[in-house]
Amino acid sequence: xxxxxxxxxxxxxxxxxxxxxxxxxxxxxxxxxxxxxxxxxxxxxxxxxxxxxxxx
Numbered sequence: 001x002x003x004x005x006x007x008x009x010x011x012x013x014x015x016x017x018x019x020x021x022x023x024x025x026x027x028x029x030x031x032x033x034x035x036x037x038x039x040x041x042x043x044x045x046x047x048x049x050x051x052x053x054x055x056x
Contacts, residue, residue, distance in 0.1 A: 001028040 003026050010023040027033055 001030060003027065004029045004031075 006026045008024045010020055010025070011018070012020040
């Protein structure tokens with residue numbers, strides 16, 4: 001199969017804090033991938049209390 005989407009060596013930083021350091025990703029035709037994150041959270045910002053299953 002052929003690649004529908006591909007990236008190599010992706011870097012992303014927020015100020016001096018690296019978020020990605022050399023990500024390689026390839027998705028071939030016909031594959032389905034997803035990404036999910038926890039409730040739109042960012043450090044220093046808290047919009048609502050964590051559900052019990054997410055509390056430390």
